[in-house]
Amino acid sequence: WLAPGALHLPGGIERLGPGTRWLLAWIATTSAQAPFRHLQTPGGQRMSVAMTNAGPCGWVSDRRGYRYSPLDPLSQRPWPPLPRELLILARHAAEAAGFADFEPDACLINRYVPGARMSLHQDRDEADVAHPIVSLSLGLAAEFLLGGLTRGSTVQRQMLRSGDLLVLGGEARLRFHGVAPVKAGPEAVRFNLTLRLAK
């Protein structure tokens, strides 16, 4: 446990799920249907992380705000499907952290090139934050920053490597968090998948 409610499972993707190769192939087919894009924040900044989604709901941001949408705004079509393998992996990871029957309806896929980062934020666009979030890391390693319940609280640092799982729930669910600028390394990019119950 990194903190109460925050469980890190290094290598968890191979142990609990379909493996990283399968996931990279799935990301390639998914992003061929719903391309990665750099969303705008409500403040008008372009995010350095490129994003896409799979599943019944997808997270989007633009000048109007943050929200979950059933349609990809680029195509006006539903997001690509969430495969059963990923749902089962998310369920098993959530179970390991003490959350039974987790049934996500959204998978946000983040892509970081070297230099990309995610500033400290809270995830509170989901209808019920009693549900956990399961995160999968692939490719380049990154330093994950876990703060507290206010923006000013001290930040704990944890490297996330390819194949790692992280479950965030309970007390940790509303903590500020982010990702330090990703450093270049043996892979071209970093992917982070988060499985969520949005609705």
Ligand code: MD3
């Ligand atoms: C801690 N993604 O997509 S995943 C995000 O590595 C996001 O791309 C980061 O933060 C990434 O919103 C971190 C780990 C994570 C996800 C959700 C959390 C940590 C969290 C929710 C609450 C606290």
Ligand code: FE
């Ligand atoms: Fe987040």
